[in-house]
Amino acid sequence: MPWLLVWLFVMLTWxxxxxxxxxPKSGGHLVVAxxxxxxxxxxxxxxxxxxREIDYNIYQGLVSFDTEGRIxxxxxxxxxxxxxxxxxxxxLRPNVFFHNGRSLSTEDVLFSLERVRxxxxxxxxxxxxxIEEIVTLDDSSIRVQLKAPYAxxxxxxxxxxxxxxxxxxxxxxxxxxxxPFRLVEWVMGQHVKLARFDDYWEQGLPxxxxxxxxxxxxxxxxxxxxxxxxxxxxxxxxxxxxxQVEQAPDLKLLKGPMNTVQLMAYNLDREPFSxxxxxxxxxxxxxxxxxxxxxxxxxxxxxGSNMSPVVDLYYADLADYYPYDTAKARELxxxxxxxxxxxxxxxxxxxxDLHVKSGxxxxxxxxxxGIEVNIELVExxxxxxxxxxxxxxxxxxxxxxxxxxxxxxLNRYTSDYGRNFSNFRHEEYDKLILEGLQATDIAxxxxxxxxxxxxxxxxAVAVYIMDPNDLVAMRSDVAGWRYYPKYVDDVGHVYFDK
Amino acid sequence: MAVVWKEKQLEAEGRGKERASLxxxxxxxxxxxxxxxxxxxxxxxxxxxxxxxxxxxxxxxAMDIRARLVPPSKEHLLGTDHxxxxxxxxxxxxxxxxxxxxxxxxxxAALLGVSLGGWAGYRGGWWDETIMRIVDxxxxxxxVLFAIMLVTVLGPGxxxxxxxxxxxxxxxxxxxxxxSFLSARNTLYVEAARALGARPRHIVWRHVFPNSIGPIVVQxxxxxxxxxxxxxxxxxxxLGIQPPYPSWGRMLKEAQxxxxxxxxxxxxxxxxxxxxxxxxxxxxDGLRDWLDPNTR
Numbered sequence: 001m002p003w004l005l006v007w008l009f010v011m012l013t014w015x016x017x018x019x020x021x022x023x024p025k026s027g028g029h030l031v032v033a034x035x036x037x038x039x040x041x042x043x044x045x046x047x048x049x050x051x052r053e054i055d056y057n058i059y060q061g062l063v064s065f066d067t068e069g070r071i072x073x074x075x076x077x078x079x080x081x082x083x084x085x086x087x088x089x090x091x092l093r094p095n096v097f098f099h100n101g102r103s104l105s106t107e108d109v110l111f112s113l114e115r116v117r118x119x120x121x122x123x124x125x126x127x128x129x130x131i132e133e134i135v136t137l138d139d140s141s142i143r144v145q146l147k148a149p150y151a152x153x154x155x156x157x158x159x160x161x162x163x164x165x166x167x168x169x170x171x172x173x174x175x176x177x178x179x180p181f182r183l184v185e186w187v188m189g190q191h192v193k194l195a196r197f198d199d200y201w202e203q204g205l206p207x208x209x210x211x212x213x214x215x216x217x218x219x220x221x222x223x224x225x226x227x228x229x230x231x232x233x234x235x236x237x238x239x240x241x242x243x244q245v246e247q248a249p250d251l252k253l254l255k256g257p258m259n260t261v262q263l264m265a266y267n268l269d270r271e272p273f274s275x276x277x278x279x280x281x282x283x284x285x286x287x288x289x290x291x292x293x294x295x296x297x298x299x300x301x302x303x304g305s306n307m308s309p310v311v312d313l314y315y316a317d318l319a320d321y322y323p324y325d326t327a328k329a330r331e332l333x334x335x336x337x338x339x340x341x342x343x344x345x346x347x348x349x350x351x352x353d354l355h356v357k358s359g360x361x362x363x364x365x366x367x368x369x370g371i372e373v374n375i376e377l378v379e380x381x382x383x384x385x386x387x388x389x390x391x392x393x394x395x396x397x398x399x400x401x402x403x404x405x406x407x408x409x410l411n412r413y414t415s416d417y418g419r420n421f422s423n424f425r426h427e428e429y430d431k432l433i434l435e436g437l438q439a440t441d442i443a444x445x446x447x448x449x450x451x452x453x454x455x456x457x458x459x460a461v462a463v464y465i466m467d468p469n470d471l472v473a474m475r476s477d478v479a480g481w482r483y484y485p486k487y488v489d490d491v492g493h494v495y496f497d498k
Numbered sequence: 499m500a501v502v503w504k505e506k507q508l509e510a511e512g513r514g515k516e517r518a519s520l521x522x523x524x525x526x527x528x529x530x531x532x533x534x535x536x537x538x539x540x541x542x543x544x545x546x547x548x549x550x551x552x553x554x555x556x557x558x559x560a561m562d563i564r565a566r567l568v569p570p571s572k573e574h575l576l577g578t579d580h581x582x583x584x585x586x587x588x589x590x591x592x593x594x595x596x597x598x599x600x601x602x603x604x605x606x607a608a609l610l611g612v613s614l615g616g617w618a619g620y621r622g623g624w625w626d627e628t629i630m631r632i633v634d635x636x637x638x639x640x641x642v643l644f645a646i647m648l649v650t651v652l653g654p655g656x657x658x659x660x661x662x663x664x665x666x667x668x669x670x671x672x673x674x675x676x677x678s679f680l681s682a683r684n685t686l687y688v689e690a691a692r693a694l695g696a697r698p699r700h701i702v703w704r705h706v707f708p709n710s711i712g713p714i715v716v717q718x719x720x721x722x723x724x725x726x727x728x729x730x731x732x733x734x735x736x737l738g739i740q741p742p743y744p745s746w747g748r749m750l751k752e753a754q755x756x757x758x759x760x761x762x763x764x765x766x767x768x769x770x771x772x773x774x775x776x777x778x779x780x781x782x783d784g785l786r787d788w789l790d791p792n793t794r
Contacts, residue, residue, distance in 0.1 A: 220754060240580070240755035294563040294581060350736045360581065360742045364561050375740050377654060 024480055024495035030208045032489060033222040033231045037188055037215055041175035043161035044116055047124045049401060049487045052159070053235070054192055054213055056488035057206075058099075059161035059177035062090050062109065063154055069259070069311060069404050069485040071154045075104065075162055075178060085149035085440045086132075092140045097199040098164045099175075099182040106136040112162045113144070127156040149438045151445065152405035158486075180206040180492040189215055194491075207480065207495035223473070226251060232478050235489050237471040238353060239297040245473040256483035257301060258470040259310040260399045261409070262354070264346075264362060264463040267393055269423040272342050279460035281332035283322035285369040286362060290324075292466050295357035300466035305453035306400070307409050308467040310485045313442070314406040316450040318457040318464075329369045341370035345394045347387055350377040354468060355397040362397070362463075391421045399468070401487050406449040407436055413452075413461060424461045532784030539777030543593050543770075550590030558591040559583060559742045567760045577762045579752065588744040589766050595745045596774060599660055599729040599738075600722040606664030607725075608718050611671020616710075618672070619679025620702055630676065637669040645728050649737045659738045663725045674717050678710030685709075712789035719782030723775045730771050746771050 038051035043059045046052065064074035073079075076090035096104040115121050117128040130153065132145040146153065167176035175183050180202065181194035192213040196206050214231060216222040219238045225231040227248055237245065237253070245253045266273040266282075273279055292300040301309055304318030333339060348359040356377065363373035373395075378386070387393040403409035411417060414433050415425040429452060436448040457464070472481055479497040482490045549555060562582035570577045576585035618629040636644070648662035682688060683706065691701050730747030732738035739745035746767040753763035 220757075238755065243759060290563055294561065294566075356741065357581075361561065363742055364559060375742065377736055377740055 024207050024493075025497065026204075026207045026209075026495070028208045028496040030211045030233070030478070030491060030494060030496075031231045032211060032213050032233045032235065032491065033216045033225060034213050034235070034489075035215070035217050035219075035222075038186075038192065040172045041183065041186070042171040043159075043163065043175075043177075044112075044121050044123050045172070053487055053489045054194075055161075055175065055177075056179070057181040057194060057211070057491055058175050058179045058183060059163070060179050061158050061160045061162060063157050065155070065158050065404055065484060065486065067482055067484055071158070071404075074158075075109075079154075081440075085151065085438075086146045088144045088146070088153065089137070090142050090144070092142070093201060094140070096178050096201045098167075098178055099197055100164060100167060101199075102164060102166075104162065104178060106139060106142045108164055109142050109162055110134055110136050111165045113160060115163075115168070116160050125156065125159070127153070128160075149440060151437055151439060152407040155404040156408070158404070181211060184210070191215060202492075206492040208491065211491045213489075226473055226475065229475065232475045233481070233489075233494070234473040235470070237473045239299045239469070239471060240353065242297060242299065242471055242473070250476050252474055252476050254472040254474070254481060254483075255299065256470045256472070257308060257310045257485070258401075258468050259308045259403070259485035260401045260467055261303065261306050261308055262300075262358065262397070262399045262465045262468055263306065264358075264395055264397045264465060265422050266395045266462065267391060267421075267423060268425075268461070269391070270394060272336065272338055272344070273394070275336045276459060277332045277336040278338060278342075280322065281329040281336070281369065282366065282371070283460050283463050284325045284332065285329035285371070286365050286463055286465075287324040288319075288465055291358060291361050291365070294361050296354060296466065296468055299469035299471060301469070302466055303464045305457045305464050306413070306462070307406065307449075307453055308485075310467065311404070311406060311409070314446055314449045316453040318453060321457040322460070326369050333369060333371070338370070341372060343372040343374065345374045345376055347376045347378050347383070347393050347396045349380050349383045349396075349398060351380045352399070355399070358465060359397050388419065388421050391423060397465075404485060406445070406452075407433065410436075410449060410452050410456075413456060422461055424459070426455060426459065429455050529784040529787030532780045533788065534784075536777045536779070536781030536784060539773060540781065543774050543777065544597060546590045547594040547597050550587060550594055555587045555590060556584045558587040558744050560587075567756060567763075569760070570762060576766050577760065579749070579760075579763055580756060585762065585766055588749060589746070589770050592744045592746045592749060592767060592770065593774075595656070595739055595743070596726045596729060596771075598656070599663065600726040600774075600778075602660040603662075603664035603667065603725045603729075604718050604722040606660065607667035607721060608671050608714065610664070611668040611673075612675045612714060614668070615672035615675030615677075616679050616702065616707070619676035620683060620698070620706065622680075622683075626676070629672070633669045633672045636666075637673070639666070641666045641724065642728055642731055645732060646735070646737060649732055654737050654740055656739055659729055659732060662732075663728050666728070667721045667725065670717060670721065671714065674713050675710060678713055679706055682706040682709050712786075716782055716786040716789065719778050719785060723778035723782070726771065726774055726778070 034050065034053065036050045038046065038054055039048040040046050040051065041055060043055055060074050062074060062076040063071050066072045075093055075096060077093040079088055079090045081088055092104065092106060092109065098104065113134050116123045117131055130146050130150045132147045135143045137143055161177060163171060164176055173186065180197055180200045182197045184195045185193040194211045196209050200206065216225065219241050222231060222234050223241050223244050226234055242253060245251045266279065268274055288302045292298060292302060302319040304321045305316060307315050309315050346359050346363060348356045350356065359375055363375055366373050387396050411433055412419055413422065413424045414420065414430050432448050432452050436445055439445045439448060470483065474481065477496050477498050478494060480493045480495045482493050484490065550558065560583060564582065565578055566580055566582040568574055568578045574584050574586065576589065578584055614629050618626040644666040645662040648665055649658055652658040652662060688701055688705055691705055729738050729745065733745040733747030734751045739748055741748065749767040750764060757764050
């Protein structure tokens, strides 16, 4: 009986707490564990996802995205689009300050967008080529004229950080942005320290006083630090160590989609993958559910084409297009003339444990239908160079991350796209992608991109495996973590709920 | 360990304990015990490796996701790993890999190193200078680092691992052979042979080489054990044996995230490496004492 009372008491206080502590609290020092250093803090030159995950808190663009991936106002308070989809007019938000104290003007926007457009800058994306000209209209509005309608323009613009002209020379190590945090210190291989920016334009944000991103490459070490309280959050935790978090009483594990497409791509210019029947056979031979369970401990969502279910406006559910059926796989292989078996090489990026594990399972599954798979581990640098750029490979497993717009996600399979490393060539597909760019009507775009996803599935361009779960481990007193369909760590909304 | 064995042996023979003091030079009997123990342990590991090639154990790469991280039981003698693969089969197969790499790279290092060192030692002069300076250069690299470098250049896999480790160990053999050839060259029996008109080839094969074989054999056992350790390190780093094939180093790496949950995953390959290296070191120790003229 007394135990029951104690239990009741505990339950009541536990249930009552969130009500009592209404609203986030300010203050505190947050420590986040990340595996690698940023490459540079110059937002127009950075290519590493590891940079974007941190500098999201320092830099901002004219527009941003919300947790659903919708485009929302940021430094631009509002914007208008011309009917033909080629002219965008942005109105700047008043009273926005840079970390150096100066207020934001249209000149800064002009300078930043021109810098992104300039070939000498080395901006890693191609979309700025679509811009015809940029004109400042008055103190608060600026007009961007495109060469042709380009539907994904706004979702590409989210990454174009607005920077002050005077800080550009030292931007790589001394970033100056408009975000909720400013950089205090970056010690390579150790930590990146941020402090709250007091003149930040969004009322009440950020909550914590400082944020330290500690560079901890080994997940086991990160977990030990989390358990000891030296680290508060581990974003993108490896599913291998998730059990440790689930078992610890003062830790919690959040699960969300990652908006990553994990796929096994093959080189369509090589035998036997040039034969559609072989590609389909491989799709039938792989039990995706078992693979997700085995390689990711069940933390993943099955997919069937090159899009994650997170992009729900455009997602076509093709996850069961090729149900697991080894008999059918053997039949197709025999029809293609590989009834006696065939030997192929599967190159896996060694640094990505999930892809290596998935590869081991794929090898076992394909072995059952007579495809002998030789695994080769390659370093990430080699992967990018030999496989992604030079297209010298048979099969590989990789993940394509965070695309907000269906065009950006699907454009990579057009015949003349520089990174079409599958060597997929399909007339209808190319035409559809081009059409999608011009279409401004959502229903039309939906129809176009559904068909594109269907073509990819039908042609079995790759084995689309899963969108792995984004696991975030944190101390139980940390609250306010937000999931976005992009690779960022939003520490601006995080607070301590003690 | 050696001393304990020796003491037991001496006691069994009813001899005084004082004779087996630590300060006494090792005697032949103790070295024989070391050799026996080392050889028996090695044979056991070799037997394990042979078993893994037979079909009586389940294949090392057969997965069963539903039976993952199962503790040791009747079906799985040593438990299963994160893919539900039988740990016994994997450790046995890993033994095969370890022995192949250990012996392969040692034989390679010995053949090349002995030829180079022997040539340098016997010919002397600028041959000696050139060869030994190159060998010195190679020696400047730490063995494991050198192997890592070579594997990075050659690419991973069993053959390249053997090549890399063999090459990294070559300088040791060259050095030792050269030293023994140098000292043998000036001995009376070589002089006598030369005086009798023996050809250099005859002198080297019949007189110099047999008298230099001792240190080379000892070096070979030691190299074999370090080669196995190096292979484990390389595979741990993902540079050695490629998945899904098991190697002890790779198994250790794969087990790391589950250490607290399935300790047998770390213990089993760890102990396997430990026993093999101990066995080889005992053998090497014993052989050295046995072949050393000072203890004869």
